[in-house]
Amino acid sequence: MNQGDDIGHLLGKPLPSRIAGYLKLTGPGYMQSAMTLGGGSVASCAVLGSLFGYKYLWVQIVAMILGFVVLASIAKQTTHSGERAYGVFWRELHPLFAILWAVSAMVATILWHIPQYSLTANGLITLAEGMSMDWDHSGGRIGMGAVVLGCAVFMVHLYHSGINGLKIYERIIKALIWLIVAAFGIATFTGDPIAWGELFKGLLGITFLQEGFEQGLALKPVVAALAAAVGINMIFLYPYSLLERGWKKEHKELAYVDLLSGMAFPFIIATSLMIIAVAKTIGPDPGLIGEAIRDVRQIIPVLSASLGDSTARLIVGFGVTAIGFSTIIMHMLAAGFIGCEMFGLKHEGRNKILFSLLPAVGVIGVIMRFPIPLAITASTLAMPLMPVTVLCFMVLLNRPSFMGDAMPRGARRVVWNVAMSAAIIIMTGAAYFSILNNWTALQGLLS
Numbered sequence: 001m002n003q004g005d006d007i008g009h010l011l012g013k014p015l016p017s018r019i020a021g022y023l024k025l026t027g028p029g030y031m032q033s034a035m036t037l038g039g040g041s042v043a044s045c046a047v048l049g050s051l052f053g054y055k056y057l058w059v060q061i062v063a064m065i066l067g068f069v070v071l072a073s074i075a076k077q078t079t080h081s082g083e084r085a086y087g088v089f090w091r092e093l094h095p096l097f098a099i100l101w102a103v104s105a106m107v108a109t110i111l112w113h114i115p116q117y118s119l120t121a122n123g124l125i126t127l128a129e130g131m132s133m134d135w136d137h138s139g140g141r142i143g144m145g146a147v148v149l150g151c152a153v154f155m156v157h158l159y160h161s162g163i164n165g166l167k168i169y170e171r172i173i174k175a176l177i178w179l180i181v182a183a184f185g186i187a188t189f190t191g192d193p194i195a196w197g198e199l200f201k202g203l204l205g206i207t208f209l210q211e212g213f214e215q216g217l218a219l220k221p222v223v224a225a226l227a228a229a230v231g232i233n234m235i236f237l238y239p240y241s242l243l244e245r246g247w248k249k250e251h252k253e254l255a256y257v258d259l260l261s262g263m264a265f266p267f268i269i270a271t272s273l274m275i276i277a278v279a280k281t282i283g284p285d286p287g288l289i290g291e292a293i294r295d296v297r298q299i300i301p302v303l304s305a306s307l308g309d310s311t312a313r314l315i316v317g318f319g320v321t322a323i324g325f326s327t328i329i330m331h332m333l334a335a336g337f338i339g340c341e342m343f344g345l346k347h348e349g350r351n352k353i354l355f356s357l358l359p360a361v362g363v364i365g366v367i368m369r370f371p372i373p374l375a376i377t378a379s380t381l382a383m384p385l386m387p388v389t390v391l392c393f394m395v396l397l398n399r400p401s402f403m404g405d406a407m408p409r410g411a412r413r414v415v416w417n418v419a420m421s422a423a424i425i426i427m428t429g430a431a432y433f434s435i436l437n438n439w440t441a442l443q444g445l446l447s
Contacts (some may be wrong), residue, residue, distance in 0.1 A: 007250060019257055022258070026258040026262045027241075028245060028247075029261060031238075033173075033263040035330035036231065037266075037267060039112065039327065040224055041060075044221045045274035048221050048276065049277070053279040054201070058202065059225045063225050064264050069419040071230070071392070072256055074393055075256065076255075077225075078392065086098050093392055104385040105334070106282075108232050116327045118368040120148050121366040122369070123318070123319070124148075126313050127314060129317070130310045130311070130312075145364075148328065148366075149363050151325070174262075177266050186307075188304065190307055191303050192280050211287070227434070235390075278299055297316055297317075299423045335355050339356075385426040386431060390420065390423055390427060399415070
């Protein structure tokens with residue numbers, strides 16, 4: 001499928017006019033937003049907000065800046081070469097790097113899938129409670145799992161059904177993303193007042209610099225936030241979503257705008273609103289440490305005072321459901337691409353659908369009442385191979401035989417490499433601490 005957007009009429013216009021035109025053509029960035037706004041992001045935001053209030057608001061911003069740099073470099077390479085990234089790794093680097101990347105991305109996709117179903121089921125149960133219905137029982141959870149899986153399969157089919165299906169799919173995803181933002185925006189700006197002074201200190205990292213790092217409590221959710229903001233399966237899916245759109249060299253600037261408007265801004269806004277909503281309702285007073293939240297729905301009783309119980313449940317329930325469901329779809333799409341690449345199959349037909357169903361084992365997550373600990377652990381366990389994958393893309397960005405005249409030179413090359421190196425260093429540190437933090441659990445699994 002190739003339906004590259006015709007942007008020839010935009011290229012010679014002033015930057016503001018180009019950006020206005022680009023915003024009408026966005027799509028792949030929103031897919032990344034739908035993927036990154038999942039159980040891992042919700043879990044890390046909920047825990048950080050309940051334990052430390054506004055203190056770690058800056059973490060999600062830093063995580064997304066790193067993610068934007070990495071995905072922008074991939075966009076630069078993919079729009080230049082027009083090649084599938086897996087094949088490039090195999091040819092330009094080494095088959096081992098390609099295999100490790102694909103296998104780890106598939107494992108992470110399946111592992112992350114479980115808490116998404118738990119999150120979605122809990123959201124649907126909360127929605128039902130808002131309408132005075134009780135779905136929180138074994139039959140209800142199993143039924144919800146079947147319905148959600150069926151809807152997700154339909155959405156995956158819609159994505160692969162041709163240009164019209166792809167456009168409908170992208171419109172649905174865009175709507176879901178901004179409805180998620182709206183739901184948590186309502187939760188944030190109703191009820192208890194926001195401590196604006198603490199909020200800005202948290203955004204700028206001032207509270208963190210003043211009080212230091214509570215490694216024993218903050219390490220795991222911070223690492224989870226970094227891992228969930230840009231997952232290894234996101235990196236695998238992204239270049240293929242560009243190729244599906246038919247984006248080429250002339251679409252490079254569009255790809256950058258798409259990442260900013262479709263992924264970075266919605267993610268930063270949504271995750272910040274989640275932390276603020278939790279921090280202002282059940283978070284601790286400044287300078288104190290609260291109790292780790294187990295379920296984001298714990299904020300409902302506080303919101304009920306201003307919204308009413310039914311409305312509070314409908315708003316939070318919808319936000320949680322949309323986050324889980326949109327991520328389930330993206331995981332299935334990612335698995336389809338990964339499976340076809342690993343076995344050298346065409347990205348179409350029955351093979352892609354069958355590989356897309358591999359993560360469906362995660363439907364068992366509907367029986368889990370508290371997905372937050374599992375989502376955080378899944379995110380931290382998926383972190384170690386991220387810096388290796390990013391390093392591979394950095395090597396490709398600096399390889400003249402691959403990038404040709406599109407390889408950055410002079411000051412631009414310095415900026416690209418400094419930014420990519422910063423991402424690799426931070427991701428390596430996060431990977432080290434994730435292994436250290438999960439070593440006991442890993443030993444248990446290996447034995």
